Amino acid sequence: MFITGILKGLWVTIKTALFRKNVTLQYPKERRDHPYRGLQKVNTKECIVCGMCARSCPVNALKIEQKAGREKTRNADDYDFMVNTGSCMWCGLCEEICPKHAMHLTNVYEMADYTREKLIRKIN
Numbered sequence: 001m002f003i004t005g006i007l008k009g010l011w012v013t014i015k016t017a018l019f020r021k022n023v024t025l026q027y028p029k030e031r032r033d034h035p036y037r038g039l040q041k042v043n044t045k046e047c048i049v050c051g052m053c054a055r056s057c058p059v060n061a062l063k064i065e066q067k068a069g070r071e072k073t074r075n076a077d078d079y080d081f082m083v084n085t086g087s088c089m090w091c092g093l094c095e096e097i098c099p100k101h102a103m104h105l106t107n108v109y110e111m112a113d114y115t116r117e118k119l120i121r122k123i124n
């Protein structure tokens with residue numbers, strides 16, 4: 001009984017060591033290519049600056065700021081869309097709620113930086 005248990009355990013170890021396909025990648029040389037919820041991107045041609053994306057954000061990570069010297073318009077080029085990647089939890093609500101499908105979460109996921117200020121990124 002005792003020996004059978006040891007042999008079973010050994011068999012699992014040998015099977016895993018020799019036959020199981022690796023699930024880890026040699027990052028950064030290798031990267032997964034399946035979709036992530038990564039850094040947002042605003043399509044300024046479609047966006048109507050309704051602000052629903054920013055209002056829907058549960059952690060206030062998304063801000064729409066009027067550019068200096070620009071009029072208040074419905075043109076997204078007159079605004080800076082900023083996301084705080086240090087607060088964002090990649091829930092995707094901002095993308096889901098956009099009535100014009102102008103907000104997208106991209107595959108960009110490498111956003112680490114050394115200061116909090118640099119974590120705030122422009123997405124339009």
Ligand code: SF4
Pocket residue numbers: 042046047048049050051052053054097098099100101102103
């Ligand atoms: S919800 Fe869509 S259309 Fe409205 S401001 Fe955000 S990106 Fe633009």
Ligand code: SF4
Pocket residue numbers: 056057058059060061062083087088089090091092093094095
């Ligand atoms: S993904 Fe979620 S947390 Fe991040 S900016 Fe959009 S709504 Fe906010």
